[in-house]
Amino acid sequence: MPRIDGIYTAPAGTLGQPDELIASARYNAFIDDLAADLSAPLPVSVGGTGAFSVANALPSIGGLSIFAIQAMFAGSVFFFARLNPPEGWLICDGRAVSRSQHQMLFSRIGTRWGAGDGITTFNLPNIRGEFIRGADLGRGVDPARQIGSWQGDQNLEHDHDGAAASAGGHYHATVRTALVTNGVLIVANQFTGTVPSYNQTLASSNTGVVGPHTHTVTINMTGTENRPRNVALLACIKT
Incomplete structure (x- = not known):
């Protein structure tokens, strides 16, 4: 000093x-x-x-060696705005890599992402095309999850407005229930035989009954997956 x-x-x-x-x-x-x-x-x-x-x-930065710095970050996942991983990093593509060549990384993540051949290799995380979600760790928002576990997509239960397609103008068949000639009931529900064809009136008529039925309502599909707005980056893990 x-x-x-x-x-x-x-x-x-x-x-x-x-x-x-x-x-x-x-x-x-x-x-x-x-x-x-x-x-x-x-x-x-x-x-x-x-x-x-x-x-x-x-x-000797701050009294730390290069080995100590590498050990500190081994197993960390970073996102890069480049096409290839930096030196000392591997793309998180799920492939099997050598346990002996990447001893530091293997000591950090083990076989959590896959055991490889079970003897000489282990698997990297596969983060291609995936969104990251923080581990719940007992909070209760996303319970019963382990670090490294995969989860499929899901929609929260909700409602949609819908309407049946218009059938356009049309007619329904009618059923004759009684035929009256000169004010005299000739037949009810059905008609057989010959009757003079004057002063005949239809006493009542109803549309035909088609019984219980349904109509199809179609809600158009607008995509093939659920996703927010996003930007694609290269996910890599430190060896």
């Missing part, structure tokens, strides 16, 4: 003339020490990186 003050004297070995007085005086050494700190790496022990460049500083 920079010093506040001190005694300034000529450095040892300074040449001088015989009997020449070399003056000494108090001074503020802050500027000199600050310049020295800026031109030299700050040790890790006091919160620095101990390095002059970013590349050399990475292994």
Whole structure:
């Protein structure tokens, strides 16, 4: 740390003339020490990186090693606005990968997303085309779910307005119930034989009964899935 003050004297070995007085005086050494700190790496022990460049500083940032940083994020899923995964990441496409080549990732997720061949491989999460839902963890909104479990689509019970299609103008058949000739009832419900065809009146008529029936109401389908507005990104997991 920079010093506040001190005694300034000529450095040892300074040449001088015989009997020449070399003056000494108090001074503020802050500027000199600050310049020295800026031109030299700050040790890790006091919160620095101990390095002059970013590349050399990475292994000891904040006292953490690259291995510690990788271990911290192994198993994390990030979304990228790019076509290919960054180095050290794998696309979440459900494929089987080597347990020995990805030991850190395997130690984090195990066989939760699939056991692979059961011996040498394990499966990555398959998030392609899926929406993410936070694990319920006892809240009760989405109970009985485990991390990594898949859930199909569903609609909340609700109502739709509907109307039957118009049948257009049409007629219904009638049934003659009584034939009266000159005011005399000739036959009821049915007619047989020969009757003079004058002054005949239909005493009553009703439309034919077709019995209980239904009409079809069609609600048009507007899509093939349920979804909100969305943007597609590349889901990758840190190895």
